[in-house]
Amino acid sequence: MNISASARRKIVTWISSINYQDIQDDNLSKRIGETSVWVLKEPFFVDWEAGDEGMLWGTGIPGAGKTILASVVIDHLRRRAKVNPKILVAFAYCRYTDSLPVKAVMAAIIRQILEDYPSTIGFVKPLYDKHELRGTSPTEMELVEVLKAIFTCDMFDQRFLSVDGLDEATSQTQFDILDTLSQLPLNVLFTSRPLPLLKDSVPEARLFDIIVRDADIERMIDTKVRSMKTLEKLLRQDGWRERVLKAVVEKSSGMFLLASLQLEMLGSCLSIRDLRSALERLPKGVNAMYAATMERIEQQADPSLVKRALVFLVYALRSLTIDELRHALAIDNISHYDPEVLVDAESLVSACCGLITLEPHTQLVRLIIPPRTSWNHTCGRTTPSQTR
Numbered sequence: 353m354n355i356s357a358s359a360r361r362k363i364v365t366w367i368s369s370i371n372y373q374d375i376q377d378d379n380l381s382k383r384i385g386e387t388s389v390w391v392l393k394e395p396f397f398v399d400w401e402a403g404d405e406g407m408l409w410g411t412g413i414p415g416a417g418k419t420i421l422a423s424v425v426i427d428h429l430r431r432r433a434k435v436n437p438k439i440l441v442a443f444a445y446c447r448y449t450d451s452l453p454v455k456a457v458m459a460a461i462i463r464q465i466l467e468d469y470p471s472t473i474g475f476v477k478p479l480y481d482k483h484e485l486r487g488t489s490p491t492e493m494e495l496v497e498v499l500k501a502i503f504t505c506d507m508f509d510q511r512f513l514s515v516d517g518l519d520e521a522t523s524q525t526q527f528d529i530l531d532t533l534s535q536l537p538l539n540v541l542f543t544s545r546p547l548p549l550l551k552d553s554v555p556e557a558r559l560f561d562i563i564v565r566d567a568d569i570e571r572m573i574d575t576k577v578r579s580m581k582t583l584e585k586l587l588r589q590d591g592w593r594e595r596v597l598k599a600v601v602e603k604s605s606g607m608f609l610l611a612s613l614q615l616e617m618l619g620s621c622l623s624i625r626d627l628r629s630a631l632e633r634l635p636k637g638v639n640a641m642y643a644a645t646m647e648r649i650e651q652q653a654d655p656s657l658v659k660r661a662l663v664f665l666v667y668a669l670r671s672l673t674i675d676e677l678r679h680a681l682a683i684d685n686i687s688h689y690d691p692e693v694l695v696d697a698e699s700l701v702s703a704c705c706g707l708i709t710l711e712p713h714t715q716l717v718r719l720i721i722p723p724r725t726s727w728n729h730t731c732g733r734t735t736p737s738q739t740r
Contacts, residue, residue, distance in 0.1 A: 355473055355477070360466075360470065360473055362480075363466065363473060363476055363477065363480045364463055364466050364467060365463075366480055366484065367459050367462050367463050367466065367476060367479075367480070367490075368456070368459040368460040368462065368463040370452075370456065370459070370460035370463065371460075371463070371464075372443055372444055372445055372460055372461075372463075372464045373464060373467065374711075375445045375711075375713075375714065376423055376426060376427075376443065376445075377713045378711040378712060378713045378714060379419055379420060379422075379445075380423050380424075380427060381712060382420065382709075383420050383423065383424065384568075384571045385571040385575070386571070387417065387420060387424070387568045387571060387572070388417055388420050388421040388424040388568065389424060390565060391410075391421055391424070391425065391560075391562075392424070392425070392428055396408070396558055396560055397425075400541075400558065401429075401539070403539065404510070404537070404539065405538065405539065406539050406540075406558065407534075407539075407540045407541075407542070407554060407556055407557040407558065408539075408540070408541045408542070408557070408558050408560065409541075409542045409543075409544075409551070409554070409558065409559050409560070410422075410541070410542070410543045410544075410559075410560050410561070410562045411543075411544055411545060411546045411547070411559065411560075411561065411562060412545065412561060412562030412563060413545060413605075413607060414545060414607065414609070414638070415607030415609035415610060415638075415720075416562050416563060416564050416607060416608070417564055417568065417608050418516065418517070418543040418545075418562050419445070419516050419517065419543070420608075421543060421562055422443075422445075422514050422516035422541065422543045423516075425514060426441065426443045426514050429441040429512050429514075430468075433468075438507070438508050438509040438510065439508065439509065439510045439511075439512070440469060440502075440503070440507075440508040440510070440511045440512065440538075441468070441512045441513075441514075442461050442464055442465050442511075442512070442513045442514075443461075443464065443513065443514040443515070443516070444460060444461050444464075444513075444514070444515045444516070445515075445516045445517055446516065446517040446518060446519075446520045446521040446525075447517055447520050447671065448517075448520040448521075449665075449668060449670060449671045449718075449719075450670050450671050451521065451522050451525070452525065453492075453524075453525055453528070454492060454525050454528035454529055454532060455491075455492040455495060457515075457521075457525070457529060458492065458495040458499060458532065459490070459495055461499065461513070462476060462495065462499065462502075465502060469507075471507060472502050472507070475498050475501045475502050475505075476498060479494060496532055499536060500536060503536050503537055503538050504537055510539070511537065511538035511539065512538065512539045512540075512541070513533065513536075513538050513539070513540050513541070514540075514542075514543075515529060515533070515540070515541070515542050515543075516542075516543045516544075517544060518542050518543070518544035518547065518550075519544040519545045519547055520544075526550055527550070530550060530553050530554055531553070534553075534554055542557070543562065563606055564604075564606045564607065564608060566601050568608075569600065569601050569604060569608065569611050570597055570601065572608060572611060572612070573596070573597060573600055573611065573615060576612065577615070580615070580618075580619040582619070582622060583615075583618055583619050583621060583627075586621060586624060586627050589624060592624070592627065595631065596618065596627070596631065599631045599634055600614050600615065600634070602636075603634050603635070603636040605636065605637060605638075607638070609720045610637075610638065610641050612720075613641050613642075613645055613706045613720075614634055614635075614641065616645070616706040617644065617645070617648065618630050618631070618634075620648075642707075645706065645707060648705050649703075649704070649705055652703060654703075657695065657700075657703065658703050658704050658705075658707075660681055661677060661700065661703075661704060661708070662704070662707060662708070662719070664680050664681070665677070665708065665717060665719045666719065671716045671717070671718070672716070672717055673714075673715045673716055673717065674697045674700070674701075674710055674715050674716075674717050675697075675715070677700070677717050678695060678696075678697065678700060679694070681693075681694075681695065681700075682694045682695075697710065701717075706720070707719065707720060
């Protein structure tokens, strides 16, 4: 179908405003070295990749690297698709901060397919012409039919779809996604924390555990330490690198986010004695680590700034950009905006001691706190004004 570039862009942005490519880019930018590539060599993955209409479901605890693993798989498959145009690769990311109905997820997947495979525009153009004229939007059934048409056409010999963070979608959306995708002729990869109530819905799924490898945590530690100059110098002293690696690997409980927070704590050490003491007191477990991090925040000059930022992120009905968060924090008593108290982005992220991350492509701020931790339940009972 001969369509101008401007007309194509209109259709792409009309079908969905959600850009999963930005999220994919951000996730890949956080990857360190060969993290998560182990999955590509597993026999169950090799069989799935070579077959048709198979379903893989990887589950792991919060912070085990599920999203990074999904982004690695997507990148691997897309590299194959670059040399073989008969391979289609689609993907979606679910997040508890941006709860979307299945209709919105399907529309965003179609957008991503249109951007990567321009020749599929013919499947969407009739839908655009129909609804643009009436000022309406496609129904869920219409979107599913478009996906069916794309996935069953003879343009492709293999079709892959990855959905990360299924557990972060609402319960209804979880069931809807499983029900919809199980009807489509493609290879599907889901990643989530364990969802025992859902796995019976897709008995054909091949389940596998996503567990952080010690080597992956060691790579992450080495990379982060390079930006912590004082800690880096301490670890050069006899045997201390090995001691720190051993302690963090043991106490991180197979969670990247715990290892990252533990390094944040060690980063304030100025001497070997400080480092020895910090290693002895290094918390083990999610709640203990968050409690220790909050103690560090309380010792700052203005802990209320960080606590207000965290509460804003917990309460937000959608993801916030760093500028939105900065300006929200400059509002005094929920009514008066004072530009003189604006905090720059780098200082704000640093003050949060690793509890938030900034995605460079989207500029969205993410809490690394799993929504079901005891800290988050406590925080959820506090309002921004109560933290002042």
